[in-house]
Every structure is written in structure tokens, then in C-alpha cells.
Amino acid sequence: MTTLSYADSALSLLPPVVAILLAIFTRRVLFSLGIGILLGAVLITDFSVMSSGQYLGEQVVGLFWDDGSINSWNIYLLGFLILLGMITALITVSGAAKAFADWARTKIRNKRDAKLLTMFLGCVIFIDDYFNSLVVGSVARPLTDRYYISRSKLAYLLDSTAAPICVISPVSSWGAYIIALIGGILTAHGFTDSGHLSVFIQMIPMNFYAIFALLLLLCVAFMGLDIGPMRQHELNAQKGNLYDEAKGLPPGANTDLPEADNGKILGLFLPITVLVFSTFYFMVSSGGDALADKGLEFSLLGAFENTDVASSLFFGAAVGLASTLALVLIQGLNKSYILQGMVAGARSMLPAIYILLFAWTIAGVIGQLETGKYMASLATGNIPFALLPAVLFVLAGLTAFSTGTSWGTFGIMLPIAADMAMGTHTNMMLPMLASVLAGAVFGDHCSPISDTTILSSTGANCHHIDHVITQLPYALIVAAISLAGYTVLGFTESLAAGLVTCSILFVITIIVLKIKVNRRA
Known part of the structure; x- marks a missing residue:
């Protein structure tokens, strides 16, 4: 039995803050999440040892079995990771990744082009952030490795095109999830004449962080x-150390295959293309089925709003794996190589799976402690109206940082x-929603x-905390620019x-960073 004595209070911040600080200072992710x-x-069980043990057992079981049925979201997503690991390993074993890197060497002239191509791919594959990070990472990694771009830089390229684009x-x-939320909010407040999609589009230029993170x-x-810790990672990469080998193999890595x-290059592009289109098909199909069950007419936006993302990723990956197997069999690849690749690929995803399971568990704990609600309650005090967009930006950032979920x-x-x-000024509703x-x-x-x-991190084959530490300075720079923009917008x-305001500060920032980088060169 849980008592939830400290739910929705300042103490509810303790578990995520302790876990985050430990992860940063010890670099031991699983240990930190476990603490x-x-x-x-x-805290949830009011310091009862027996109840705590029972509660933790329920949480672990709930990762796979919830409310009397299989937790399909988690199972499908874990299955997707394993299948994608197999696909990536088979592409490596077949020599397709090496062939792509050799081909790209004749077409891609330098490191800059390799990074720009990775960013372009991240912007094009925008149907889902999970899908973006993992698939683009699989395609770009042979290329960025060829030009000695650190795995931390690759992870930053992936992460900063995934969520900001989506x-x-x-x-x-x-987009579909946000449109559904906004539609419900507008309807609840009597804005029935506003088209939900048009409102979403109006909010795009108000999302300062997404725009300037991409810029x-x-x-x-x-x-x-290259600033902060990223500079050292890039210097190490120039010496051939794409990641910190002292920490072991990062999640998803297959170096001994x-x-x-x-x-052939086709051995990389065909499976990835099949994977992309299959996943898109299953997303539209599952969303269409959900619309039909509700008696609604089919629309692409409605399908994405009602789609089952996890199952679509899994079945798309299954089709992608089938196409990869067909190609390596046609190629005449040794059967033992195929088996070795599939086993190694699945095994390479285990570190990422362990981290995800711990992250999901602490997310469930934080959810029951109502940490997010406590953070949100801080915005309901006597705050000057002109500061609300900036305050909401900060509180949303702290809430997502503490809970680990932007959707939540x-x-x-x-x-x-x-x-x-x-309660203040309805004309500022959209800017305030965008700031969140x-x-x-x-x-x-x-x-x-x-x-x-x-x-x-997994998509880039990068150690997780290395990615967090190296991306942090860039995120903070864009956040500071965005905060200034929302402050001016509010007033x-x-x-x-x-x-x-954001544009001027951005240009000044780039000039200053460029001067500092040139001085170090």
C-alpha cells in the first residue's frame, strides 16, 4: 500500500534532482537512477521498508504488465530497439556501411559537409523523435566516423534535430499530440471557431527555442x-578516439563484427528506406483504424493524432529487418556471419534498454509523487502578467528536466x-502556450x-552522460536567448x-563564439 505522503510537495523534487546530480557527477547512470x-x-511509502519493497516490485512488473494486460507501449519500443540493433549490425556485417562510407568519401568533401548532411537527414525524417534519432544515427554514423566527428557531436546533431523539428x-x-491537446484546451475555453491546425501553425514562429536551437x-x-566539453571530445576524435573507450562500449556499438x-550501398539505403516507409504506413494505418473505431472520417492529421507510435515502430522495424535479411542472403553472406550479426546487434542494445527501464521506472515514481504538478503550481502565484511567457518557459523547462518527459x-x-x-489577457494565450x-x-x-x-545517445553510439554534458552549453545558450525573447514579447x-530580440542576441552570440573558437585554434 502506498501512502503518497509527500506527493505534490517540494520533497517530490528530491528523487529526480538526486538522480540527475549523481548521474552528472558520478557518470554512472544506472546507479544514479537506482538511487x-x-x-x-x-517517500511514497512514508519510509516503510516493507512497503517500499512491495512498491518497487509493482513498478518493475508494471513495466511489462499493467492493469491486467501487457504494457504494449514498452514492449513494442524495446522490441523496436532490438530489431533496429539487428538491422544495424547486419548492415555492418554485409559491408554496406563500409561501402557507404567509401562512397561518401568521394562525394562528401569534409567534416562540415558530413555534419550538414546529418542535420539535413534529421530534418527530413520528422515523423517521430525516437525514429529520427535511431534511424538517422544508423545512416550517418559511418560517415561521421570516416571524418573523425566525435560520437558526442553526432548525438548533439541527432537530438537537436529530433524534438525541435517534431x-x-x-x-x-x-505535432498530432500537441494539436489534440490544444484543440481540447481551446474548446474548453469557448474558442470553437479556431481551426486547431491553423492555431498550431500560428504558434510555430512563437516557439523560440525550437527555431534558434536549429539555427x-x-x-x-x-x-x-565547438565549445565547453564538446571541444575536448572533438579534439579526441581527431586522434581517432570517437568516444571515451575507458568507459567501455557505448550502447548500440558493434566494433568486433x-x-x-x-x-553495396544499396545494402544500407534499401533497408532504411523500407524501414521509413513501413513505419509511416503502420502509423497511418493504426491511426486510421482508431478513427474508424470512433466512427470518424479518415484524415492524415487525424491518423497521426490517433496512431500507435510504439507498435508502428516495431512492425516497421520488423519489415525493415526482413528486407535486410533478404539482401544479405541474396548477397551470399555467410550464414554464421548473419547469425553473429543478429545476436551482436540485439546484445548491443541492452545497455540502452537497461537505462530506459530505469528511466521509465523513475518517471513512474515521479508521476506518483506529482512532481510535475508541484512545478506547475509555482506558476500560479502573483506574477506580473508581462513576465508570464518567460516564467512559463522557465517552469516548463524545469518540469521537463525534473520529470524527463516533454509530453508529460x-x-x-x-x-x-x-x-x-x-484570467489575464486572452490575446496572449498562443504565445504563452508556445512558451510551454x-x-x-x-x-x-x-x-x-x-x-x-x-x-x-543510443543512435549515435555515444556514452549517455557524455552526450548530456556536451549538449548542455548549447541548450543553455538557446534557452537564454529564448528567455529574453519571451520577456520582450510579454512586455x-x-x-x-x-x-x-532573439535574432539580435543570436547574431551577437555567434560572433562571440566564433571569435573565441578562432583564438583557440
């Missing part, structure tokens, strides 16, 4: 703006932002317990003024 989980369990794309799992990423890729000499932050903070706008979206993505980018951050009630 956070234990601390949350004793949060401003209506045809994505994120900063472009400048980093184009100008080589044999590679065939007759690999959307669900908690968006209704609160709407209520505050209705921006803050949630910022917090998600910084959080070691975020599943999207974990999967970006002037002008989107143009906010964008101009």
Missing part, C-alpha cells in the same frame, strides 16, 4: 563552433498556461533521465519584437 528510484519509493511539424507524432545547430555544423568485402510537461503545463491567459512547448523541449534536451536524450505583446 533516485529508491528515494522516491521511501515539435513544430504538424505531421508528426508530436545554432546549423552554425555549429557550418562554422565548427566482421565486414564482408562485397558490400505539455499535458500538465498547457492547460495551466491557458487558464492563466484567460519551447520550455519543455529545452528541459528535455538537458535532462539525463529523458528517454529522447537516451535514444539520441510588448509583439511577436515581431520577440523574434527581433
